[in-house]
Amino acid sequence: DGVAHPLRADRSKLYMADLESALHYSLRVEAARASSLSGAQLAALRCYVGTLVKYFPGRPSVQTYLQTLDAWLRNWTEPELPRTVLKEAMKNNRDGSHPSVLPTNVTWVGCQGSERHFRGYPCGLWTIFHLLTVQAAQNGPDKELPLEVLSTMRCYVRHFFGCQECAEHFEAMAAKSMDRVASREEAVLWLWSHHNEVNARLAGGDTEDPKFPKLQWPPPDLCPQCHKEERGVHAWEEPAVVAFFKAHFSPANIYMDYAE
Numbered sequence: 001d002g003v004a005h006p007l008r009a010d011r012s013k014l015y016m017a018d019l020e021s022a023l024h025y026s027l028r029v030e031a032a033r034a035s036s037l038s039g040a041q042l043a044a045l046r047c048y049v050g051t052l053v054k055y056f057p058g059r060p061s062v063q064t065y066l067q068t069l070d071a072w073l074r075n076w077t078e079p080e081l082p083r084t085v086l087k088e089a090m091k092n093n094r095d096g097s098h099p100s101v102l103p104t105n106v107t108w109v110g111c112q113g114s115e116r117h118f119r120g121y122p123c124g125l126w127t128i129f130h131l132l133t134v135q136a137a138q139n140g141p142d143k144e145l146p147l148e149v150l151s152t153m154r155c156y157v158r159h160f161f162g163c164q165e166c167a168e169h170f171e172a173m174a175a176k177s178m179d180r181v182a183s184r185e186e187a188v189l190w191l192w193s194h195h196n197e198v199n200a201r202l203a204g205g206d207t208e209d210p211k212f213p214k215l216q217w218p219p220p221d222l223c224p225q226c227h228k229e230e231r232g233v234h235a236w237e238e239p240a241v242v243a244f245f246k247a248h249f250s251p252a253n254i255y256m257d258y259a260e
């Protein structure tokens with residue numbers, strides 16, 4: 001029937017439909033909400049698209065889409081970018097031998113909630129940034145630009161994330177400790193541990209999907225070796241968490257189920 005059923009999603013997998021839906025929403029809806037972009041907000045969009053070009057493991061037509069948009073944004077030299085002009089530049093182009101296409105439908109698979117108002121976009125946005133921190137750690141020099149992806153996320157969330165309260169919470173966490181991150185692998189762990197901090201804060205609250213309770217992630221059934229006990233107290237085995245992230249947030253773990 002083409003409609004994803006939450007019970008069919010496998011929690012050990014990533015789904016391209018979630019990633020592309022979140023990309024579409026983050027670019028064409030959230031980043032294109034203001035009547036025009038300028039200054040730090042325009043810089044945040046350029047930074048986001050530039051980081052996606054470097055590290056998002058998309059299919060060829062999506063990579064072409066991101067490269068085309070990146071080049072277009074770098075060519076835009078006026079201080080103000082009107083939304084109407086941006087929207088035009090964000091359209092798909094199927095002509096020629098290199099189609100430039102980011103699907104415009106929104107289909108949640110791994111991020112599908114048990115009701116419409118649960119999960120979806122915020123889940124997809126977390127997933128994109130975990131994937132980007134891991135890809136940047138796998139494909140870049142560990143000690144150079146350790147904050148490349150995290151500072152992109154910080155700017156994106158501050159300037160575009162529609163949940164204002166979430167953006168304020170995230171900015172507070174970033175301001176407290178993000179600049180102590182000294183390597184790309186530490187950036188992976190920073191995002192992991194701060195996402196878990198958010199999970200702990202939101203557990204049992206009214207934004208929690210009862211079918212998807214907030215967990216300290218990855219739970220033991222996904223990664224038994226990530227957990228240990230020290231003097232009877234739960235602790236994380238961080239090297240195992242890094243190894244798990246490199247396998248979980250890898251192109252080989254992205255499945256095409258329900259992708260357009």
Ligand code: FAD
Binds near residue numbers: 122157191
């Ligand atoms: P999510 O927390 O969205 O996680 C998505 C998926 O990522 C999970 O299904 C799991 O597979 C995986 N995952 C879970 N934890 C981790 C981890 N530690 N590391 C790696 N992967 C993990 N909501 C609020 O109500 N208040 C807020 O202040 C708030 N702040 C937010 C800040 C940001 C930057 C973002 C992106 C979202 C924020 N949200 C906030 C939304 C909230 O965090 C969830 O995204 C939303 O409630 C949907 O939850 P979910 O069950 O789909 O899991």
